[in-house]
Amino acid sequence: MVSFGSQVDFSVPHIKIRNLHKYYDVQGNPVHALKDINLDIPEGKIFGIIGKSGAGKSSLIRTLNGLEQISEGHIHIHQQDLAELKHAELIQLRQRIGMIFQHFNLMSAKTVWENVALPLKVANYKKSDIDARVNEVLQLVGLSEKAQHYPSQLSGGQKQRVGIARALVHHPEILLCDEATSALDPESTSVVLSLLKEINQKLGITIVLITHEMQVIREICDQVVVIEHGEIVESGEVWSVFSNPQQEITQELLNLEQLDLPFAISPNVISESSHSILKLRYAPDVQHSPDLKLIFDQFETPVHLYQSHVDTIQKHLVGSFIVAVPDLNIDTGLLQQKLKQYIAQIEVIGYARPAH
Numbered sequence: 001m002v003s004f005g006s007q008v009d010f011s012v013p014h015i016k017i018r019n020l021h022k023y024y025d026v027q028g029n030p031v032h033a034l035k036d037i038n039l040d041i042p043e044g045k046i047f048g049i050i051g052k053s054g055a056g057k058s059s060l061i062r063t064l065n066g067l068e069q070i071s072e073g074h075i076h077i078h079q080q081d082l083a084e085l086k087h088a089e090l091i092q093l094r095q096r097i098g099m100i101f102q103h104f105n106l107m108s109a110k111t112v113w114e115n116v117a118l119p120l121k122v123a124n125y126k127k128s129d130i131d132a133r134v135n136e137v138l139q140l141v142g143l144s145e146k147a148q149h150y151p152s153q154l155s156g157g158q159k160q161r162v163g164i165a166r167a168l169v170h171h172p173e174i175l176l177c178d179e180a181t182s183a184l185d186p187e188s189t190s191v192v193l194s195l196l197k198e199i200n201q202k203l204g205i206t207i208v209l210i211t212h213e214m215q216v217i218r219e220i221c222d223q224v225v226v227i228e229h230g231e232i233v234e235s236g237e238v239w240s241v242f243s244n245p246q247q248e249i250t251q252e253l254l255n256l257e258q259l260d261l262p263f264a265i266s267p268n269v270i271s272e273s274s275h276s277i278l279k280l281r282y283a284p285d286v287q288h289s290p291d292l293k294l295i296f297d298q299f300e301t302p303v304h305l306y307q308s309h310v311d312t313i314q315k316h317l318v319g320s321f322i323v324a325v326p327d328l329n330i331d332t333g334l335l336q337q338k339l340k341q342y343i344a345q346i347e348v349i350g351y352a353r354p355a356h
Helices: 057-064 087-094 112-122 127-140 156-168 186-203 214-220 238-243 248-253 292-297 332-338
Strands: 013-026 029-042 046-050 072-077 097-100 174-178 206-211 223-228 231-237 275-282 304-313 316-325 343-352
Touching: 013 057, 013 206, 029 057, 029 206, 029 231, 046 057, 046 186, 046 214, 057 072, 057 174, 057 206, 097 156, 112 127, 112 156, 127 156, 156 186, 174 186, 186 206, 186 214, 206 214, 214 238, 223 238, 223 248, 231 238, 231 248, 238 304, 238 316, 332 343
Parallel strands: 046 206, 046 223, 097 174, 174 206
Antiparallel strands: 013 029, 013 072, 223 231, 275 316, 275 343, 304 316
């Protein structure tokens, strides 16, 4: 039987980060990798940290389990300040934090069972306790029949599930995932993400996940922060950030600027026959899908729909329209006010002469 986690208080931050800075010395020059990070990570939730390569994601996650020292600021894990812990206390804390790595970090000469058992052997657990716990977590990740296989006999997705089992073997309160799916194919990624979600729901473990893929955030995260050049530039519930991204880096990570239109868009008015090309973003709850007639009636001018996208995220319909309207001086502020119940953001993305 898989043991379930205790009741968690979702209102209490499991991890509290205040004024965190991290500096590295690179050939005698200081590099400011993390700049004044402030975060509350709720207990029992899946929290995503996204950014491009070099944004500071790995530095941030490695400070959470003490693998990187804090240059300035504080990290509290259940009221324990990492900076004040002695070496023995830090080791104890690390046993409550599981870590999943991008490239699995399995020992090739050991079987699946031995890889998962290793942390308990190092901690001098009794053999009977090791046997019971390893069998338990292998059952949880669906690899009981692979216990005597070696890593070379496993697929990438199976190797990562071994890594998850190893991270869970100590009954951790927190699971840190460092690009856990970026080395996997889409099918294996889906299996691993489903497993992480199941672990979160069944065991109540807080999961902190770093990635450069918005699809991963969309699939399983409750909240997300976007990090760029060592700074948090945007944060919120996943549906909110997806429906109304404020920063250029967030829009880029969401690929929002990839338009497939039958005409070219100019940043300037081409002629009197030009149309304004608008992007409307929306995020109503799933019981109230957008009323297109009501929305388009507010324009008081013909509206031509050229592109639309809709997705369901956290019980919200998150999507966008690309429309053309024959009004070159459209008041987006007034229009937004009229449509605030339905539309999160209206943006003029350019001008064109579409053929209708």
